[in-house]
Amino acid sequence: MTLIQVQNVNFGYSASRQILSDINLDIAPGDTVGLVGESGSGKTTLLRLLLGLARPDRGTITFDGKTLDTGNRAFMRDFRRQAQIVFQDPYSSLDPRQTIFSIIAEPLRSLKIDGDHRQMVAEALEAVGLDRDAPTRYPHQFSGGQRQRIAIARAIVARPRFLLADEAVSALDLTTRTRIVDLLARLSAEMTLLFVSHDIGVVAALCRRIVILEKGRIVEQGETAKILKNPQHPYTQRLLASVPRLTVNEISP
Amino acid sequence: MTALLTLNNLSVSTGSKTLIHGLSFALEKGERLGLIGESGSGKSLTALAATGLLPAGLSTSGSAILAGTEVINAPERELNAIRGTAVAIVFQEPLTALDPLMRVGKQVAEPLARRARRDGTALHGAALAEAVLALLSEVALPDPPRIARAYPHELSGGQRQRIAIAMALACKPDLLIADEPTTALDVTTQAEILALIDRLVRERNMALLFISHDLPVVANTVSRVVVLRQGEAVEAGSVQDVFGNPQHDYTRSLLAAARSFDRALEGTP
Numbered sequence: 001m002t003l004i005q006v007q008n009v010n011f012g013y014s015a016s017r018q019i020l021s022d023i024n025l026d027i028a029p030g031d032t033v034g035l036v037g038e039s040g041s042g043k044t045t046l047l048r049l050l051l052g053l054a055r056p057d058r059g060t061i062t063f064d065g066k067t068l069d070t071g072n073r074a075f076m077r078d079f080r081r082q083a084q085i086v087f088q089d090p091y092s093s094l095d096p097r098q099t100i101f102s103i104i105a106e107p108l109r110s111l112k113i114d115g116d117h118r119q120m121v122a123e124a125l126e127a128v129g130l131d132r133d134a135p136t137r138y139p140h141q142f143s144g145g146q147r148q149r150i151a152i153a154r155a156i157v158a159r160p161r162f163l164l165a166d167e168a169v170s171a172l173d174l175t176t177r178t179r180i181v182d183l184l185a186r187l188s189a190e191m192t193l194l195f196v197s198h199d200i201g202v203v204a205a206l207c208r209r210i211v212i213l214e215k216g217r218i219v220e221q222g223e224t225a226k227i228l229k230n231p232q233h234p235y236t237q238r239l240l241a242s243v244p245r246l247t248v249n250e251i252s253p
Numbered sequence: 254m255t256a257l258l259t260l261n262n263l264s265v266s267t268g269s270k271t272l273i274h275g276l277s278f279a280l281e282k283g284e285r286l287g288l289i290g291e292s293g294s295g296k297s298l299t300a301l302a303a304t305g306l307l308p309a310g311l312s313t314s315g316s317a318i319l320a321g322t323e324v325i326n327a328p329e330r331e332l333n334a335i336r337g338t339a340v341a342i343v344f345q346e347p348l349t350a351l352d353p354l355m356r357v358g359k360q361v362a363e364p365l366a367r368r369a370r371r372d373g374t375a376l377h378g379a380a381l382a383e384a385v386l387a388l389l390s391e392v393a394l395p396d397p398p399r400i401a402r403a404y405p406h407e408l409s410g411g412q413r414q415r416i417a418i419a420m421a422l423a424c425k426p427d428l429l430i431a432d433e434p435t436t437a438l439d440v441t442t443q444a445e446i447l448a449l450i451d452r453l454v455r456e457r458n459m460a461l462l463f464i465s466h467d468l469p470v471v472a473n474t475v476s477r478v479v480v481l482r483q484g485e486a487v488e489a490g491s492v493q494d495v496f497g498n499p500q501h502d503y504t505r506s507l508l509a510a511a512r513s514f515d516r517a518l519e520g521t522p
């Protein structure tokens with residue numbers, strides 16, 4: 001049983017330069033998967049393919065057993081309701097001229113979802129731990145961490161099954177980062193989460209499975225605990241060895 | 254022995270808001286000090302204040318003595334004599350620190366020639382070109398002749414940061430200030446750049462003021478730290494003491510956050 005299935009996918013923005021090669025990936029419903037790669041590894045491109053913002057040159061992507069067909073408008077409307085994304089920078093992903101209510105209700109309007117939008121927005125705000133008086137305020141009145149909570153509220157307001165997060169905590173301070181990771185961990189109990197990051201430490205804290213991407217190829221994937229304990233690919237080993245640890249100087253907790 | 258850099262009760266404010274509040278610390282020759290804190294804590298502002306680079310409109314009080322010269326409210330002429338001799342800075346984003354229209358060899362040559370002039374010798378022509386190549390190989394750039402001819406956009410982020418470090422080294426500073434020098438880099442590149450800074454600081458016996466929000470990076474780079482929160486030093490001491498036995502709640506919360514990711518990597522949540 002898989003929610004997302006990527007089979008033999010190749011992709012390049014131009015014919016001369018291939019960005020993704022031979023990508024195979026299964027994401028089970030309810031799973032929490034971390035996609036780890038450095039700049040230029042193709043992680044954001046893979047995310048674009050998974051969102052239906054670009055089409056693979058070769059291979060197929062299916063969502064819930066149906067091919068992700070960007071030309072099929074009925075399918076895409078349903079898909080957009082079920083798959084939502086949180087971006088890296090909460091300063092540029094929120095419209096400064098709109099109230100928080102208007103920002104969070106945007107997916108409800110554009111996806112033409114019926115129901116009490118005020119109630120749905122209030123529930124989303126509560127889920128991300130923001131005050132009930134937030135809807136009448138504007139983005140500039142919130143800190144970076146709170147803005148990221150607003151972006152998450154917008155992503156979950158339509159109750160998607162699949163949540164994608166592209167470097168969603170990379171721009172945040174360390175203590176804020178742990179709080180947002182905790183929030184995503186809590187939300188992941190109710191939905192499938194694909195968390196894209198260059199930071200393997202954050203991924204290790206949040207995700208049950210890890211997929212390691214290097215230069216457009218998946219070099220290793222599997223359960224987080226297994227990969228951390230016994231990384232097989234030289235690149236994974238180098239990545240893990242490069243992460244600075246507090247414990248190196250023999251400082252015990 | 255007098256310290257290389259001494260901040261004494263340094264405050265910086267915008268009129269209504271105090272950004273740095275009575276900060277004091279001293280940095281001896283050859284010592285490595287880390288300034289840690291989250292965004293808005295005043296880390297970068299401290300570095301700018303210490304080198305007289307604060308934007309106009311900020312008012313300062315207290316004192317910052319760099320290589321025997323009072324920096325606060327000193328005239329530009331006096332400051333220019335210390336900048337690039339006593340101190341050099343490596344910033345976070347190498348792309349904005351480099352001139353996009355100039356070959357990087359020429360950018361490295363500028364501080365080299367200036368430092369030579371200040372030392373009373375002349376460096377130009379073939380000798381200068383040779384000194385540039387030597388410096389590029391010192392920062393472990395591959396194929397220095399090719400890199401010297403390249404423009405910044407033709408280099409990777411890590412290579413650009415090596416160029417920025419080479420330019421700082423060209424000044425032969427007694428104090429190197431590194432302001433989040435690896436934050437914009439990939440983790441594998443970060444490891445290489447940190448190793449490079451570590452080697453160069455030791456070899457040249459430079460003092461290092463290392464600014465970062467990343468506690469594990471700081472722990473592996475410096476011997477002493479000052480923890481800043483909203484412009485105030487809440488705690489200072491050796492890395493072992495501060496990280497091993499933090500006294501302030503804020504330091505504890507930073508360490509707890511860093512440890513949670515550390516532990517996740519060890520597979521012991």
